[in-house]
Amino acid sequence: MVAMLNGHPGPSPTITGAIKPGHERVLTPAALDLLQDLHRRFDGRRRALLDARDQRQARFDAGELPDFLPQTRALREADWTVAPIPAALADRRTEITGPVDRKMIINALNSGAKVFMADFEDSTAPTWDNLIEGQANLADAVAGTISLVTAEGKAYALKPQTAVLMVRPRGWHLDEKHVQVDGQAMSGSLFDFGLFAFHNAAALHARDRGPYFYLPKLQSHHEAALWEEVLAHTEHALGLPPGTMKVTVLIETLPAVFEMDEILHALKSRITGLNCGRWDYIFSYIKTFRAHRDRILPERGQVGMTVPFLKAYSELLVRTCHRRGAFAMGGMAAQIPIADDPEANEAAMARVRADKKREAGAGHDGTWVAHPGLLAVAVAEFDAAMPGPNQLDVRREDVRVTRDDLITAPAGTITRAGFQANVDVCVRYLAAWLDGLGCVPIHHLMEDAATAEISRAQLWQWLHHSGLSLEDSTPIDFALFQAVLTGTEDRLPKAGLPGQDRVREAIAMLDALTRARTLADFLTVPAYERLP
Numbered sequence: 001m002v003a004m005l006n007g008h009p010g011p012s013p014t015i016t017g018a019i020k021p022g023h024e025r026v027l028t029p030a031a032l033d034l035l036q037d038l039h040r041r042f043d044g045r046r047r048a049l050l051d052a053r054d055q056r057q058a059r060f061d062a063g064e065l066p067d068f069l070p071q072t073r074a075l076r077e078a079d080w081t082v083a084p085i086p087a088a089l090a091d092r093r094t095e096i097t098g099p100v101d102r103k104m105i106i107n108a109l110n111s112g113a114k115v116f117m118a119d120f121e122d123s124t125a126p127t128w129d130n131l132i133e134g135q136a137n138l139a140d141a142v143a144g145t146i147s148l149v150t151a152e153g154k155a156y157a158l159k160p161q162t163a164v165l166m167v168r169p170r171g172w173h174l175d176e177k178h179v180q181v182d183g184q185a186m187s188g189s190l191f192d193f194g195l196f197a198f199h200n201a202a203a204l205h206a207r208d209r210g211p212y213f214y215l216p217k218l219q220s221h222h223e224a225a226l227w228e229e230v231l232a233h234t235e236h237a238l239g240l241p242p243g244t245m246k247v248t249v250l251i252e253t254l255p256a257v258f259e260m261d262e263i264l265h266a267l268k269s270r271i272t273g274l275n276c277g278r279w280d281y282i283f284s285y286i287k288t289f290r291a292h293r294d295r296i297l298p299e300r301g302q303v304g305m306t307v308p309f310l311k312a313y314s315e316l317l318v319r320t321c322h323r324r325g326a327f328a329m330g331g332m333a334a335q336i337p338i339a340d341d342p343e344a345n346e347a348a349m350a351r352v353r354a355d356k357k358r359e360a361g362a363g364h365d366g367t368w369v370a371h372p373g374l375l376a377v378a379v380a381e382f383d384a385a386m387p388g389p390n391q392l393d394v395r396r397e398d399v400r401v402t403r404d405d406l407i408t409a410p411a412g413t414i415t416r417a418g419f420q421a422n423v424d425v426c427v428r429y430l431a432a433w434l435d436g437l438g439c440v441p442i443h444h445l446m447e448d449a450a451t452a453e454i455s456r457a458q459l460w461q462w463l464h465h466s467g468l469s470l471e472d473s474t475p476i477d478f479a480l481f482q483a484v485l486t487g488t489e490d491r492l493p494k495a496g497l498p499g500q501d502r503v504r505e506a507i508a509m510l511d512a513l514t515r516a517r518t519l520a521d522f523l524t525v526p527a528y529e530r531l532p
């Protein structure tokens with residue numbers, strides 16, 4: 001069904017997604033007015049910033065290395081702080097994240113975590129239904145009325161005490177093809193942000209909470225400045241006092257780590273912290289250096305947060321944030337509970353424990369968990385290291401990080417198992433994503449659009465630099481790739497996989513993405529063309 005929602009002055013956005021019962025309460029004429037306004041004001045700038053990303057990447061491909069910006073040195077050296085952090089966000093020691101389906105939202109809000117980040121980005125496949133139902137679910141959550149009875153008869157409702165809600169809209173690179181303004185697809189970021197703000201700002205503000213957002217995948221402070229304009233304009237349009245909407249920015253691209261002060265400054269009236277989005281960060285490192293033979297990373301399993309370039313990133317983030325009065329949030333350990341194997345489960349929990357201990361000891365003010373079963377481990381480590389609500393007073397002035405510390409590749413190897421795991425993860429994740437699931441367990445790890453991108457980008461990079469070989473001396477070439485890819489279907493379970501029917505399509509997509517002469521910026525962009 002194709003629907004046009006009208007009833008307000010001027011031509012409306014064109015909606016090409018099916019309008020199912022319940023969708024009208026999200027896509028109201030006034031909400032569409034706001035979306036149209038946001039698109040007309042800000043989409044040109046968004047597209048120009050995306051072009052600027054391409055131009056910068058072309059310079060990296062030609063041999064330039066990312067570095068701190070000479071033109072903003074004075075800003076980095078000056079003393080200034082961000083606006084005070086609101087009481088509702090004073091203690092963020094544990095933040096649970098997850099996609100925006102109804103059960104997940106209720107479970108996350110009830111989990112005992114201080115914050116729930118409802119995610120339209122890495123863990124959501126942006127089907128039209130996922131997005132619109134996600135917005136309806138979040139509006140019910142804000143209203144306190146969200147509930148669910150499953151087909152099996154299990155009932156879910158909110159507890160009296162719930163986590164503080166934050167929302168992560170999609171990144172600047174993604175379009176929302178089902179909504180067109182003036183014949184152009186609108187930005188996924190503006191769509192997710194605009195709808196959530198429109199429906200929930202007043203209710204949240206009445207409770208002394210603004211709409212709070214996590215902003216993903218920024219590559220420069222100019223992109224932060226665009227968000228600032230969007231937020232300030234939307235506050236004005238919705239009648240909110242300036243600074244009501246708070247944000248935390250993920251530092252999850254290599255170029256952004258060189259602009260952390262600048263990003264904090266661009267949003268300084270509303271930013272409450274930066275977060276170490278380690279998975280996209282590793283992906284971005286590979287992408288930034290896709291043409292640099294001397295910066296090829298070892299296989300994914302060897303690139304943990306204790307390797308020097310990632311340690312430098314997280315410690316510089318703590319130092320930078322605390323100097324400015326902003327929180328330095330830790331990131332996501334990928335392990336999840338393993339229900340049917342106690343020994344493997346204990347090993348997974350030990351890895352999460354070590355990761356959280358490292359973060360708390362480094363001065364982070366809180367951390368992320370992907371699953372409620374990991375909360376106790378994270379809380380224990382942060383409680384032990386952080387008796388107060390945060391560690392803003394841990395200034396980490398001992399941290400000295402240079403450009404080279406941030407860009408030097410660690411030593412390591414590529415094993416046959418690591419090569420094959422990358423292929424399997426890509427195929428299984430893509431199949432699930434095409435089927436509408438943006439986060440799935442694979443090999444007992446959480447896989448989402450950030451983790452799967454590491455696997456995809458590694459395969460491309462290893463295959464497009466000649467002369468690399470596996471640890472057992474097998475040359476890494478397209479013959480090896482073909483053999484491993486061809487064997488994928490035989491290796492995968494024959495039933496019960498999320499997206500089982502899309503496995504062949506996923507294999508074909510991975511084949512094309514890996515053989516392409518240029519590393520595609522994001523696998524979700526071509527994959528989105530295949531979503532209904």
Ligand SMILES: CC(=O)SCCNC(=O)CCNC(=O)[C@H](O)C(C)(C)COP(=O)(O)OP(=O)(O)OC[C@H]1O[C@@H](n2cnc3c(N)ncnc32)[C@H](O)[C@@H]1OP(=O)(O)O
Nearest residue numbers: 097098104107108122123279332370371439440441446450
């Ligand atoms: C790199 C990044 O961007 S990280 C941020 C993005 N990624 C995420 O947010 C990860 C979110 N996590 C998830 O989606 C899930 O935990 C998965 C897919 C990894 C595993 O999910 P499942 O296999 O369903 O886990 P499992 O069966 O153990 O779930 C047990 C219960 O915990 C709940 N649960 C699992 N993860 C979450 C979560 N993140 N939030 C709330 N509840 C959760 C399930 O809903 C289930 O509830 P039920 O007992 O009422 O049915």
Ligand SMILES: O=CC(=O)O
Nearest residue numbers: 277278279280450
């Ligand atoms: O969004 C988080 C990440 O690690 O990527």
Ligand SMILES: [Mg+2]
Nearest residue numbers: 122277280450
């Ligand atoms: Mg990410």
